[in-house]
Amino acid sequence: MENKLAGEKITILGIGNTLFSDEGVGIHLLPLLEEALKDVENIEIVEGLTDGMKLLGPVEDAENLIIIDAINAGKQGGTIITLVGDEIPAYFGIKMSVHQMGFQEVLLAAKMRERYPKQIVMFGMQPTSLELGVELTEINQSKLGELAKVVIDQINNWRNLL
Numbered sequence: 001m002e003n004k005l006a007g008e009k010i011t012i013l014g015i016g017n018t019l020f021s022d023e024g025v026g027i028h029l030l031p032l033l034e035e036a037l038k039d040v041e042n043i044e045i046v047e048g049l050t051d052g053m054k055l056l057g058p059v060e061d062a063e064n065l066i067i068i069d070a071i072n073a074g075k076q077g078g079t080i081i082t083l084v085g086d087e088i089p090a091y092f093g094i095k096m097s098v099h100q101m102g103f104q105e106v107l108l109a110a111k112m113r114e115r116y117p118k119q120i121v122m123f124g125m126q127p128t129s130l131e132l133g134v135e136l137t138e139i140n141q142s143k144l145g146e147l148a149k150v151v152i153d154q155i156n157n158w159r160n161l162l
Contacts (some may be wrong), residue, residue: 077128
């Protein structure tokens with residue numbers, strides 16, 4: 001059976017605000033992923049920060065999109081959370097961080113323009129703190145490797161390499 005995703009590009013979009021400790025988890029994870037995936041073809045890593053509608057281009061250009069962000073799900077700090085497909089925009093309406101409203105609009109605009117990724121998954125981590133600070137909390141920092149593994153496992157799953 002031929003794997004349809006083997007040659008397709010996978011876009012990884014890290015979003016977050018690195019000025020508010022754990023809110024920046026999506027940005028802090030990117031260097032780990034860049035190192036782990038440096039020899040993997042057809043991977044694009046985009047640092048989204050809090051760019052809002054500026055992210056419409058990368059989202060619309062993505063065939064397969066992985067979003068990484070802080071997700072406030074009311075769970076214990078450092079908990080890794082996975083949202084798939086239609087769970088993503090609906091979730092933004094319930095729990096929002098500083099920048100997520102802008103990103104919710106990006107997803108809606110891409111859908112309205114019929115340029116939505118074929119596959120979309122969001123991985124996040126429950127913030128322990130959103131206080132002013134440029135470093136992740138110790139709890140969330142200690143879970144970065146686990147979050148990176150979840151993202152890499154998703155890529156391998158899409159590419160059928162497991």
